Amino acid sequence: MSRSVLPLLVTLSPALLFLLLPRGSVTQQELWKDYKYGRHGAELLPRNCSWRCMVFTLQWPGGFCQSLYKETQCTIPENISSWTIHGLWPLHAQSCCTCWPIFASDLQEVEEELKEFWPSLLKTKPYFHFWYAARFCNSTSCL
Numbered sequence: 001m002s003r004s005v006l007p008l009l010v011t012l013s014p015a016l017l018f019l020l021l022p023r024g025s026v027t028q029q030e031l032w033k034d035y036k037y038g039r040h041g042a043e044l045l046p047r048n049c050s051w052r053c054m055v056f057t058l059q060w061p062g063g064f065c066q067s068l069y070k071e072t073q074c075t076i077p078e079n080i081s082s083w084t085i086h087g088l089w090p091l092h093a094q095s096c097c098t099c100w101p102i103f104a105s106d107l108q109e110v111e112e113e114l115k116e117f118w119p120s121l122l123k124t125k126p127y128f129h130f131w132y133a134a135r136f137c138n139s140t141s142c143l
Contacts, residue, residue, distance in 0.1 A: 059086035064121050075123045085118040 061084055065074035107114065 053091050055087075055089050055091050057086040057088075058083040061121055073123055074121050076121060077119050079116070080119060084121075 061076045061080055064086075065071050065076065068074055
């Protein structure tokens with residue numbers, strides 16, 4: 001396989017996202033545009049809290065490693081033999097969404113499960129803390 005292969009991501013289908021939303025809140029056509037073009041609210045104001053559902057993506061570890069500029073930066077833990085979590089983001093929320101704060105302490109209870117199902121595949125980032133440090137927020141700003 002060539003180095004240009006991107007990690008294979010699996011996302012919720014637009015039809016399923018449509019079913020998760022309250023009736024009349026958004027059209028199926030708008031959801032399809034989000035799905036097709038991968039928009040995450042670029043046209044909305046920063047820290048806008050208008051998201052209605054979450055986008056959950058998975059990745060195949062081998063594909064992720066092949067997509068890196070240097071495959072030597074990647075490591076697949078021995079216990080990983082299937083899909084892993086790539087990300088979970090509010091749809092239409094830019095960067096840090098202050099209306100839905102989450103603290104590092106909120107994740108301590110499930111940290112062992114997160115390490116298992118959401119491992120870091122980068123040698124320089126040994127476990128789950130890599131993922132939530134960049135994505136989740138405290139009450140007023142990103143961690």
